[in-house]
Amino acid sequence: MFLALTEMRRAKVRFGLLAGAVGLLVFLILFQQALLSGLINQFIGAIKNQSGQVLVFNDQARRNLDGSIILPAQQAAITKVDGVETASPLGQGTFTVTAVNDNETETDAVLFGYVIGQPGAPTSLVEGRLVEAADEAVASEKDRDAGFDIGDVVRIEPGGASITIVGVARDINYSVQPVLFVEFGTFEAAKRTRNPDAAAIFPSVIAIKVAAGRSAADVARRINEQVDGVEALTRQEAVDGSPGVSSVRTSFTVILGLFYLVVPLVTGLFFLIVTFQKASALTLLRAIGAPARSLVWSLLVQVVVVMTIGSLVAFGLYSVAIQGVSNLGVHVEVMPAVVTSLVVLALALVTSLVAVRRVLRIDPLLATTGAGVAL
Amino acid sequence: MLPLRELRRRPSRFIVATVVLSFLATLLLFLGGLLDGLYLGSTGAIRAQPGDVIVFSSGARDSFLRSRITADLRADVESADGVDAVGGVGFVLLGAKVPTKAELADVTVAGYELPPKGVPPPPKDYQGTADSSLKDQGVGLGDTILVGPAESPITIIGFVDDTSFLQQGAVWVNLPTWRAVQNANRPDSAVADDVVQTLVVKGSVVKGSVVKGSVVKGVADGRSLSEVIDAATANATSTLTVDEAVLALPGVKQQGQTFDQIIYSTFVVVLAVVGLFFSLLTIERIGLYGVLKAIGASTPRLFAGVVMQAVIVAIIAFLIGSLLAIGAAFALPAKVPLQLIPSRFIFTFAGLLLAAVLGSAVSLRRVTRVDPASAIGSAS
Numbered sequence: 001m002f003l004a005l006t007e008m009r010r011a012k013v014r015f016g017l018l019a020g021a022v023g024l025l026v027f028l029i030l031f032q033q034a035l036l037s038g039l040i041n042q043f044i045g046a047i048k049n050q051s052g053q054v055l056v057f058n059d060q061a062r063r064n065l066d067g068s069i070i071l072p073a074q075q076a077a078i079t080k081v082d083g084v085e086t087a088s089p090l091g092q093g094t095f096t097v098t099a100v101n102d103n104e105t106e107t108d109a110v111l112f113g114y115v116i117g118q119p120g121a122p123t124s125l126v127e128g129r130l131v132e133a134a135d136e137a138v139a140s141e142k143d144r145d146a147g148f149d150i151g152d153v154v155r156i157e158p159g160g161a162s163i164t165i166v167g168v169a170r171d172i173n174y175s176v177q178p179v180l181f182v183e184f185g186t187f188e189a190a191k192r193t194r195n196p197d198a199a200a201i202f203p204s205v206i207a208i209k210v211a212a213g214r215s216a217a218d219v220a221r222r223i224n225e226q227v228d229g230v231e232a233l234t235r236q237e238a239v240d241g242s243p244g245v246s247s248v249r250t251s252f253t254v255i256l257g258l259f260y261l262v263v264p265l266v267t268g269l270f271f272l273i274v275t276f277q278k279a280s281a282l283t284l285l286r287a288i289g290a291p292a293r294s295l296v297w298s299l300l301v302q303v304v305v306v307m308t309i310g311s312l313v314a315f316g317l318y319s320v321a322i323q324g325v326s327n328l329g330v331h332v333e334v335m336p337a338v339v340t341s342l343v344v345l346a347l348a349l350v351t352s353l354v355a356v357r358r359v360l361r362i363d364p365l366l367a368t369t370g371a372g373v374a375l
Numbered sequence: 376m377l378p379l380r381e382l383r384r385r386p387s388r389f390i391v392a393t394v395v396l397s398f399l400a401t402l403l404l405f406l407g408g409l410l411d412g413l414y415l416g417s418t419g420a421i422r423a424q425p426g427d428v429i430v431f432s433s434g435a436r437d438s439f440l441r442s443r444i445t446a447d448l449r450a451d452v453e454s455a456d457g458v459d460a461v462g463g464v465g466f467v468l469l470g471a472k473v474p475t476k477a478e479l480a481d482v483t484v485a486g487y488e489l490p491p492k493g494v495p496p497p498p499k500d501y502q503g504t505a506d507s508s509l510k511d512q513g514v515g516l517g518d519t520i521l522v523g524p525a526e527s528p529i530t531i532i533g534f535v536d537d538t539s540f541l542q543q544g545a546v547w548v549n550l551p552t553w554r555a556v557q558n559a560n561r562p563d564s565a566v567a568d569d570v571v572q573t574l575v576v577k578g579s580v581v582k583g584s585v586v587k588g589s590v591v592k593g594v595a596d597g598r599s600l601s602e603v604i605d606a607a608t609a610n611a612t613s614t615l616t617v618d619e620a621v622l623a624l625p626g627v628k629q630q631g632q633t634f635d636q637i638i639y640s641t642f643v644v645v646l647a648v649v650g651l652f653f654s655l656l657t658i659e660r661i662g663l664y665g666v667l668k669a670i671g672a673s674t675p676r677l678f679a680g681v682v683m684q685a686v687i688v689a690i691i692a693f694l695i696g697s698l699l700a701i702g703a704a705f706a707l708p709a710k711v712p713l714q715l716i717p718s719r720f721i722f723t724f725a726g727l728l729l730a731a732v733l734g735s736a737v738s739l740r741r742v743t744r745v746d747p748a749s750a751i752g753s754a755s
Contacts, residue, residue, distance in 0.1 A: 013654065013737075014651070014654060014655065014658075017647055017650055017651040017654065017737070018651055020647050021644055021647035021648055021651060024640060024643055024644045024647065025644055027640070028637060028640055028641065028644070031637070032637065035633065058524050059470075059479075060469065060470035060479060060523055060524045060560075061470060062470050062479055062481060064468075066468065067468055067469060067470065069524060069560075069561070069562075069563070071524070093563075094438070094440075094441070095441075096434050096435065096436045096438075096441065106436065107436075108436055108438070157434045158434040175625065176626070176629075191563050194441065195443065195563065195564055195565070195566075197565050197566055197567050197570065198562065198563045198564065198565055199558065199562040199563075199565040200562040200563065201562075201563045202562065202563065229524065243542075246710060247710045247711050247712060250707065250708065250710070250711050251409050251711050251712075251713070254405065254703065254707070254711075255402065255405060255406060255409075258398060258401060258402045258405065259402065261398060262395060262398045262399060262402070262644075265394065265395055265398065266395050266648060266651075269391040269394070269395065270651065270652075270655070272391070273391060273652075273655050273659075274655070276659075277655070277658065277659055321636075324636075
């Protein structure tokens with residue numbers, strides 16, 4: 001332990017560079033993990049946290065709410081499927097709105113229109129109440145400070161209804177925009193405000209409550225078998241299948257995988273080179289009686305210290321960087337950082353085993369042969 | 376050349392740095408490729424527009440899908456100073472049935488009047504020029520695709536490169552066809568016969584004279600074309616340059632900023648890794664440097680050798696990293712929007728070289744401090 005720390009103190013630049021590189025790499029892992037979970041929540045929070053157990057899309061929409069409309073005949077057919085207790089329209093659309101209480105700021109908002117008391121209502125209410133009448137809304141908690149707090153008024157543009165926020169719910173954003181869950185009639189009116197030429201307003205999807213004792217997956221399968229031109233998905237399938245979500249997941253998985261590969265590789269190879277360079281000194285230590293276990297212990301202590309310093313540097317950078325993406329609703333979380341640091345430490349210890357093996361192979365007798373000691 | 380000879384005779388000494396840098400080069404290319412894929416796949420249809428500015432209705436917050444330009448508003452735009460040509464544009468994002476394919480294709484039906492780059496003049500009704508990315512989804516020349524829930528037919532009469540919109544390949548049709556498709560498949564977004572979503576405007580301008588667009592020729596107060604148009608419509612419009620309209624697309628700006636942060640942080644890691652490994656190598660060779668200095672080698676010459684080795688390692692790592700990234704691009708599913716373009720390779724190569732040179736500079740201090748006298752009596 002004493003040897004390990006003394007060596008680190010005397011070779012500050014060498015170990016400092018390694019700790020810095022590890023810190024940056026771990027920071028990038030933490031940052032991207034936070035970004036991934038934030039992005040996914042912000043993309044599809046509203047689907048995840050609504051009460052419909054099954055969502056029925058138009059099959060042409062390719063699981064995209066923006067591209068889906070359900071025709072009246074399809075809705076009627078869905079209602080008759082065995083296992084469907086309630087089938088109710090759920091509309092979605094992006095609108096220009098004015099946040100009246102935020103200095104009349106014009107912004108984008110996504111409206112989800114559902115029938116009061118039916119599936120499609122937000123399920124993560126944290127304050128206030130659900131919608132009970134027209135021109136009321138439940139807004140996303142993240143946007144409270146942007147004029148979407150309880151009691152605030154939001155006006156649909158151009159010159160449409162003024163909607164009062166009566167509740168706020170957690171993680172109900174959609175496409176990284178503020179969300180308002182409103183009564184379906186309010187949604188229809190907003191659509192007509194935006195486009196007076198609209199020929200008809202159809203729901204985007206049908207939200208289903210399944211009958212007692214039936215599974216959502218079974219009901220979704222039955223709807224797909226019995227109704228033409230629709231694609232029924234359980235809530236989780238709708239979340240996972242949302243456009244962008246799976247490609248974002250795949251992309252980030254590859255990136256994170258590469259980062260998880262690089263960190264232990266850098267660490268393991270660094271300690272291998274250092275062990276090579278210290279060959280003569282290590283042989284001498286073994287010759288004067290230092291047990292191999294002590295030398296291995298010193299090496300492992302150095303790995304742990306470097307990784308710990310690197311992780312602390314990473315956490316500091318992560319805490320600062322996360323402020324820059326606070327609009328994604330991500331917060332500094334200690335547990336994921338600790339878990340990531342432990343995983344990276346374990347991987348670094350594994351790759352350091354190559355250096356450990358070299359130390360164990362030292363022959364103390366070589367110290368008597370003078371120069372040219374090699375491992 | 377001593378540094379080259381060392382690289383040739385003791386390659387194992389440099390494997391460590393090469394392997395790590397290769398992974399980092401792959402990572403950089405992969406990150407850049409994703410950014411490029413997201414950017415190019417979302418913005419091609421806008422970048423291809425032939426005009427100087429794009430005119431949105433003022434309440435649309437620069438969203439193509441929400442903007443509505445009526446005939447009256449268009450007349451105001453056409454009468455503005457410096458306006459030479461005006462063309463309507465409209466987009467609708469839909470699924471399409473492709474002959475012989477079970478899977479639906481994601482398409483953007485795009486109506487136009489002024490032909491975008493590479494697109495021929497507006498075709499006959501229900502004919503369209505498809506973005507070449509749709510070939511991957513089974514669309515072929517002469518195919519009739521059935522678009523949207525109403526299965527509106529469009530016959531493909533040609534292909535054009537790099538005109539996707541929000542990750543969906545465009546099918547360029549005339550404006551009446553776009554309106555018919557929109558009204559049949561999106562009754563809630565139906566438009567009247569004389570309505571378009573936005574206008575593309577060509578103007579008589581002096582390019583690049585002011586920050587927001589270009590100054591209109593003959594307008595004494597030096598206003599930009601955007602300002603002249605918005606004034607002519609009494610601010611019922613919001614006019615952006617094509618570049619501004621690209622950045623106004625949902626997510627484009629934010630994606631760019633986020634990925635750039637990650638890419639530049641990774642370059643800092645490359646810098647640290649190169650610095651780390653070459654400082655270790657230099658420590659290993661201190662004795663040797665003492666001997667070389669004793670027989671007359673100068674510090675700049677020794678340092679140049681270190682830099683040369685770092686550059687060669689970076690070049691080899693870049694080549695390996697490029698092959699890995701290209702392999703990954705082939706192996707990954709098509710839904711991952713990875714696009715490896717030549718400019719990204721050049722940028723990454725330049726960045727790696729710069730990081731290698733700067734990283735190897737960490738060794739400069741040690742090389743400078745080597746005392747030739749230390750060679751006397753030193754065995755190694």
